[in-house]
Amino acid sequence: TGSVTSINKDRLSKLPVTNVLQAVQGAAAGVTISQGSSIPGDAPSALVRGRNSINAGTGPYIVVDGIPISKSGGSLNDINPGDIESMEILKDASATAIYGTNGANGVILITTKHGKDGKPSVSYNGYIGFENFAKKMDFCNGAQITQRYKDYVAQNPGETMYNDYVKNQNEADAQAAGKETDWLYDMVSQTGIIQDHNVTVNGGADKIKYFISGDYMSQKGVLKGFNYKRYSLRMNIDADVTDYLKIGTNSYIVSHNRDGGRVNFLMAEAMSPYGKVYEDDGSYCIYPMYTESLFFNPMRDVNQDHERRQWNINLNAYADINFGNIWKPLEGLSYKFNFGYSFVPRRENYYNGAEQNDQNGYGYIFNAETQSRTVENILTYAKDIKKHHFDITLLYASSRKKYHDNTATGAKFINDELLWHNLGGGATQTAKSYTDLYKTVSQMGRLNYSYDSRYLFTFTVRRDGSSVFGSDNKYGTFPSIALGWNIANEKFMEKVDWLNNLKLRLSYGKAGNEAIGVYETLAKMSNAALTMDGQSNTALYPSSRMGNSGLGWETTKTFNIGIDFGFLNNRINGNIDFYTSTTTDLLLQRNLPKISGFSNVYMNMGKTANKGLEITINSKNIVTKDFTWGTNLVWSWNKNEIKDLYGDEKSDIGNRWTT
Numbered sequence: 001t002g003s004v005t006s007i008n009k010d011r012l013s014k015l016p017v018t019n020v021l022q023a024v025q026g027a028a029a030g031v032t033i034s035q036g037s038s039i040p041g042d043a044p045s046a047l048v049r050g051r052n053s054i055n056a057g058t059g060p061y062i063v064v065d066g067i068p069i070s071k072s073g074g075s076l077n078d079i080n081p082g083d084i085e086s087m088e089i090l091k092d093a094s095a096t097a098i099y100g101t102n103g104a105n106g107v108i109l110i111t112t113k114h115g116k117d118g119k120p121s122v123s124y125n126g127y128i129g130f131e132n133f134a135k136k137m138d139f140c141n142g143a144q145i146t147q148r149y150k151d152y153v154a155q156n157p158g159e160t161m162y163n164d165y166v167k168n169q170n171e172a173d174a175q176a177a178g179k180e181t182d183w184l185y186d187m188v189s190q191t192g193i194i195q196d197h198n199v200t201v202n203g204g205a206d207k208i209k210y211f212i213s214g215d216y217m218s219q220k221g222v223l224k225g226f227n228y229k230r231y232s233l234r235m236n237i238d239a240d241v242t243d244y245l246k247i248g249t250n251s252y253i254v255s256h257n258r259d260g261g262r263v264n265f266l267m268a269e270a271m272s273p274y275g276k277v278y279e280d281d282g283s284y285c286i287y288p289m290y291t292e293s294l295f296f297n298p299m300r301d302v303n304q305d306h307e308r309r310q311w312n313i314n315l316n317a318y319a320d321i322n323f324g325n326i327w328k329p330l331e332g333l334s335y336k337f338n339f340g341y342s343f344v345p346r347r348e349n350y351y352n353g354a355e356q357n358d359q360n361g362y363g364y365i366f367n368a369e370t371q372s373r374t375v376e377n378i379l380t381y382a383k384d385i386k387k388h389h390f391d392i393t394l395l396y397a398s399s400r401k402k403y404h405d406n407t408a409t410g411a412k413f414i415n416d417e418l419l420w421h422n423l424g425g426g427a428t429q430t431a432k433s434y435t436d437l438y439k440t441v442s443q444m445g446r447l448n449y450s451y452d453s454r455y456l457f458t459f460t461v462r463r464d465g466s467s468v469f470g471s472d473n474k475y476g477t478f479p480s481i482a483l484g485w486n487i488a489n490e491k492f493m494e495k496v497d498w499l500n501n502l503k504l505r506l507s508y509g510k511a512g513n514e515a516i517g518v519y520e521t522l523a524k525m526s527n528a529a530l531t532m533d534g535q536s537n538t539a540l541y542p543s544s545r546m547g548n549s550g551l552g553w554e555t556t557k558t559f560n561i562g563i564d565f566g567f568l569n570n571r572i573n574g575n576i577d578f579y580t581s582t583t584t585d586l587l588l589q590r591n592l593p594k595i596s597g598f599s600n601v602y603m604n605m606g607k608t609a610n611k612g613l614e615i616t617i618n619s620k621n622i623v624t625k626d627f628t629w630g631t632n633l634v635w636s637w638n639k640n641e642i643k644d645l646y647g648d649e650k651s652d653i654g655n656r657w658t659t
Helices: 009-014 020-024 093-103 142-155 169-176 183-187 265-270
Strands: 004-007 031-034 045-048 061-064 084-090 107-112 118-131 192-204 208-220 227-240 245-257 306-322 333-352 362-385 388-411 428-451 455-466 475-486 499-513 525-532 535-542 554-567 572-584 587-591 600-604 607-623 628-644
Touching (some): 009 084, 020 031, 084 093, 093 475, 499 572
Antiparallel strands (some): 004 084, 192 208, 227 245, 245 306, 306 333, 333 362, 388 428, 428 455, 499 554, 572 607
């Protein structure tokens, strides 16, 4: 009865991408995938049915094998696309209701591959590809840069040329020798290489099944130093301990490596073709256009020893009890226990020395870790009475995430030999650390009813509690209702043999959004050094954000009407959905007058509206034993509006918010 989009698993595994969301781009109506950065290994962002919030987060909630990776420090970069068995995107209030506040911006459900009966099967899948600029820009050649300099000097009194051809001293030798450098395409860029190698072992017997996957992925970017490597190992095991108890694990470990110094693309664009590349000793010239010192050599940092590393150790387990196999009167009753734990350490270390034009030396060490735990208790009961089908799901869940980081720096070293490995060798050091704790607790109930597979009804209610809110509004309750009519199953449709599926769907529900940081509702204190009586003391003062213990949930009410269809043995199938939603009590950061002593405060105020239309049509044009040709057409339209901000229906020009 909900609005759900399934992504073809062949598309997910066969496209050469580092993140599975890149394969979703253009394949799901109402889902916008944006690649905000072209740095290898940087994850794209996803937006399901537009933005409902202004300050709060708008990304979808991501669940892998029943355990969330959102809010755990992990991301879809941790999941090898080749390990994915299925992917579904839940879009309307009824479909996302079981995830409560986490489903306010849509939900992405991923199921990874599991073992199958039979002898062990070993398979390899790999690819290698090359990357380059799709379109190259044209920059000034030597004659053009000379003319540009002359035009600049003519229009700016007081500016002079170094000689008749160049403006800066370091350009003279190259110009005299007739030597030009293409900084962008000969110096800082290269042919990129992307490759992936995956080995899987799959098999099982009557009582136990296993799927083991090892993957190595590497991407060398088109700009030198922008590299990414991922190593991952996954192990999925399912075991039938008895005829009523099944246990299993879906666990993985992944390592991300982005080490290396990087070229500077902006500096390469600014360079003169006559710029000096190297000093006489073979080192890079810091200022290729000296006496111009605004622009430094884009190759300056390429040899820098810079570590950027992250790991994700994810241990998930489940136990499933079928009470019907214990006692016949309990047939249809089952209990499932899900447990997930993730440990995500991250570090970044670098050193700036003489090669980076820092004559004093500067070392930097950053370490962070996130530990997350999720526990779910799910009780389900299903019953068929003639043409009536009932199933009830009850859930009690809790989650906990603790984040910690520490930063240390050192400056003014006697030489550059030890890099960041001995910050105590610097004349000055700094250190700081930070820790936060985030907790949630949830209860959920869902009733599904169907009559003769024709008339469908779903009611869901979920109650969430979150530690990010103030003491007055930690809990929120979010209900939803959905109706479905399988028109194709009606008797009057029996003679319409070309129609295989025709279902009408209606849903309405309320969802909450708690996507603000921890401690944002508290009145916090900051510290600073204060000198009194000739001694340095630590002083406390109020932070710039005012606390608000009454801050509550941002609420979105959504209505969805849709129709699913299938013709000619489902050779042509698809769906059409129209939705409209209204979000109230926005989690809005409002600026305050300085006389108050604070800069801003989070408040519940304002209203946004969101509506759209989605159309998906799939077709199997040619299907033979050796050849298949299909098409997938998606089209969507979405409109977001700010209806109100501060209760007066006026725009906030200072924040660039227009009603």
